[in-house]
Amino acid sequence: MSTSEAIAYAVKQANVDVIAAYPITPQTIIVERLSEYVHNGELDAEYIAVESEHSAMSACVAASLTGARVFTSTASQGLALMHEVLYLASSLRCPIVMAIANRALSAPINIHCDHSDMMGSRDAGWVQIFAENGQQAYDRIFQAFKLAEDEDILLPVGVNIDGFFLSHAVEGIATISDSEAATFLPPRKAKYYLDYSMPMTFGAFALPDWYFEIKHQVVEAMDRVPKKLAEIEETYYKMTGRKYDHVGVYKTEDAEVCLVCAGSSAATAKFAITRLREKGIKAGLLSIRLFRPFPVESILLHVKDVKALIVMDRAMSPGAPSAPIAQDIKATLYDAGLNIPVANFVYGLGGRDISAAEFESIIMKIVESLKAGRPIEKGVMYWGLRA
Amino acid sequence: MASVKTTTLPGGIINRPGSTIDYKTGTWRVKRPVVNLDKCIGCLICWIYCPEPAIIKRDDGKIDFDYDYCKGCGICSLECPTKAIRIVEE
Known part of the structure; x- marks a missing residue:
């Protein structure tokens, strides 16, 4: 069906x-x-x-x-x-x-x-x-x-x-x-x-x-x-025998970088993370399955030890400091006293597809920044937008 | 509004008919109507026009006001054909 x-x-x-x-x-x-x-x-x-x-x-x-x-x-x-x-x-x-x-x-x-x-x-x-x-x-x-x-x-x-x-x-x-x-x-x-x-x-x-x-x-x-x-x-x-919880969790236990997204992209991201793990990159995934109320407790269980979060938003909020999901993630971290850098990407507007290879590139971009000691870019980045 | 409960049902449902009677809208009033019974001819035009209704029909055919619900809008005074109703400060 x-x-x-x-x-x-x-x-x-x-x-x-x-x-x-x-x-x-x-x-x-x-x-x-x-x-x-x-x-x-x-x-x-x-x-x-x-x-x-x-x-x-x-x-x-x-x-x-x-x-x-x-x-x-x-x-x-x-x-x-x-x-x-x-x-x-x-x-x-x-x-x-x-x-x-x-x-x-x-x-x-x-x-x-x-x-x-x-x-x-x-x-x-x-x-x-x-x-x-x-x-x-x-x-x-x-x-x-x-x-x-x-x-x-x-x-x-x-x-x-x-x-x-x-x-x-x-x-x-x-x-x-x-x-x-x-x-x-x-x-x-x-x-x-x-x-x-x-x-x-x-x-x-x-x-x-x-x-x-x-x-x-x-x-x-x-x-x-x-x-x-x-x-x-x-x-x-x-x-x-099927249970989904409020967030979908994939390989977050020892993750250094955790990607957050919602909807069908979660499967694509999971595929990308599986490939990165094979290369020794410690990446994980949190999929927002319950968006309202925002699953603050469930998220905090998995992000405390990560070095950076990548929040993928498939919607924009013109003029706002972050796109919608990143706003909630940042508020969640702030209230928990966690000062974890958040890279926020808006992607896939109007049905523009995102591939597993693109998710790999996004994650690697942040992994390399961390490795080089470069600060994570603040504000909102627009993934795949024509220059 | 003292008689209004301090808790509410889900969605503000009111599960008792006719509860508006508890809501004394007369507290909103800043000016009040006063009738001169010598001029009142009992035509009840004020009774027809009053949006509340806060005009009380007396046994002698003339009128009085229900100040619990009269908001002091002054329509009664405006419509009275004999100018029997004055609006005065509270």
């Missing part, structure tokens, strides 16, 4: 009640398959074909408030159009799960992968998970629903897949059975939901006297995510 098909299949097995979606490349196949499942009667769900992504997310919020299990999917301009409603979903504590097929933002118009779309909605109060391959994307859908719908969490969850690199890549996917899915993910039991027989107010006006506290609930729920997700990952592991 392609990753898109795997996600649609997982959503079907998760037995969702409502899907409200608007097709956009490279996410289209996910909602196409879901609409087929509903049409064929394989999935008993309400499929709302809306007129825009803004409406899609609005319909999802309303449906979620009735206590339904809700899924949608989008990418790029679609996520940008949803932007204002994303905040409603998190603040109204709607456990919606959304697959985001990460794609560049216009202009110039481009349909290929980068992480600019999700980074633009970084602060909307959504849990954000990156998948490195189709298998992870499939498995994370079940975990995302279980996490989102937990009464201690009640937050929407984004499952990010690199547009085309993952969304259209075909691989063998180990699936779980429908009965395993039903055991792992029983029907949602909402405590508060829209019901004529017990009137409640959702989304009431809040003045300066209460707005802050209600908004802060999202932070409190986010703080509970790492522990809860770890429990869910453990349960899923016992069922399937």
Whole structure:
């Protein structure tokens, strides 16, 4: 199956009640398959074909408030159009799960992968998970629903897949059975939901006297995510033998240089690191699988003894001192009292591919700087940009 | 606002209907309406126009104000055909 098909299949097995979606490349196949499942009667769900992504997310919020299990999917301009409603979903504590097929933002118009779309909605109060391959994307859908719908969490969850690199890549996917899915993910039991027989107010006006506290609930729920997700990952592991943790860790034990990235690049970087290790270069990899909340504790377990970090961002933040992931890494190190140099590269915008050889060059550049006693370049570097 | 709970439900959900009654918007007022009952003809135009509603209909057909919810907007005074309502400083 392609990753898109795997996600649609997982959503079907998760037995969702409502899907409200608007097709956009490279996410289209996910909602196409879901609409087929509903049409064929394989999935008993309400499929709302809306007129825009803004409406899609609005319909999802309303449906979620009735206590339904809700899924949608989008990418790029679609996520940008949803932007204002994303905040409603998190603040109204709607456990919606959304697959985001990460794609560049216009202009110039481009349909290929980068992480600019999700980074633009970084602060909307959504849990954000990156998948490195189709298998992870499939498995994370079940975990995302279980996490989102937990009464201690009640937050929407984004499952990010690199547009085309993952969304259209075909691989063998180990699936779980429908009965395993039903055991792992029983029907949602909402405590508060829209019901004529017990009137409640959702989304009431809040003045300066209460707005802050209600908004802060999202932070409190986010703080509970790492522990809860770890429990869910453990349960899923016992069922399937597959466990992903909050960061993907590869050869970090004795690493002198550690590369940090997110999404499908992790596999390419792993290949590069394997080759460098054969040459005696002590390089390691941390793949950011849970991006929000940022897995501070998990990262600190692996970076204390490295001499330099290389943070690869597939999104830029014009005018900022670092690109998004590097900002978080630097804050993590600073709070832990670690003064480790961070080389920050922005790469692969608009779907520009990055090869294992390029990852090797990047790592060697930093290794050689360390060896020569040269300082690591500060600020943001743009890898592969035409001079 | 003393009656508003000090904790909130997830997302600020209010699970009790009619709770707005606890929210005394009259505390926002800086000026208040006062009626001259000699001029009031009980037409209730103020009652129709009041956005709150904070006009109370008295047994004798004339009007009074519910100062717990009157925000002091002054529409009643503006609309009164007999100029029976004055707006005064609090």
